[in-house]
Amino acid sequence: MRNRRLAAVIAAVVLAVAALGGVAYGAGLPPFAHKSTAITDASARSHRPAADPARPTPTPSAGEKTPGKATPTTPAPRAPRPKPLPSRTPKAAPTPTPTPTATAKPSPKPEPKPKALMNVGARSDQVRELEARLHQLDWLSTAWIDGYFGTSTRKAVYGYQGKHGLEPLGYVDSATWHSLREATRTPTHDELYPPKPKPRTGPLDPRCTTGRTVCIDKSTRSLRWVVDGNVRLTMDVRFGCPSSPTREGTFQIRAKVRHGYSNWYDSAMPFAMFFSGDEAVHYSSDFAARGYNGCSHGCVNVRNWNALAQLFSEARVGDKVVVYWS
Secondary structure (H helix, E strand, O other): OHHHHHHHHHHHHHHHHHHHHHHHHHHOOOOOOOOOOOOOOHHHHHOOOOOOOOOOOOOOOOOOOOOOOOOOOOOOOOOOOOOOOOOOOOOOOOOOOOOOOOOOOOOOOOOOOOOOOEOOOOEOHHHHHHHHHHHHOOOOOHHHOOOEOOHHHHHHHHHHHHHOOOOOOOOEOHHHHHHHHHHOOOOOHHHHOOOOOOOOOOOOOHHHOOOEEEEEEOOOOEEEEEEOOEEEEEEEEEOEOOOOOOOOEEEEOOEEEEEEEEOOOOEEEEEEEEEEOOEEEEEOHHHHHHHHHOOEOOOEEEOOHHHHHHHHHHOOOOOEEEEEOO
């Protein structure tokens, strides 16, 4: 009986506690406070700490990771990825496809010129015969029959070749030589060595009448080799141009050069005998070819090879040279 009362009391207490708990829960009393942001208690509001100022979210530097769940920010633009460098290994050029073209005909090779038997500058007995045969056909004057193939001889060869239907070469090939020999006869000795017209001479200068003297007269354009007043040789000469006249006066042969050569004028000076500075008596192929149509740079030009060769052999260094007007 006693136990029954105790159990009834306990049950009543449990019910009372449950009822009070329900009331407290409904009122939101602790420990059954509701999760609500609204604060109704004025004292609670006054004692609530102020909100912290907003802090800027640091932007992680390159290579760093943002720890945890950071406040979302505007992501920095990504740097463009570097393009891969081209390979340095040269690529083989594609083989071009050949375009079919018409086969070009090779240009015909020019015919080689005939071999020259005698040409400008040649000096021989055969050239003398050539000149004599050209004289028989009135292509060349006897003044140029001297065994030297100069411009006058070349002009005559040109004329003969053109007249007889030969290739105009200006030199003598085998065809020209054969044709010329067929058209002429063998020259005689007199035809090969015709008498030369004597140079016009004036009176000897008194300085030329004594001793050994190369006497050069500008008036008659002549040179005379005089020994003790006797004239041994006479030859035609020409002188310097107006811009470079041959000096006048009395001189001496100071040097002899058999195979002389002018580096200044790139010209041969055979049998050169220097008498005044760079002026000399010497053979001139230009004088032999063109005559008085040309002039020298001051030297005394001679066109008679044989006569000058004899003078060169007889004259000595120290012999007198006189240049004058008669």
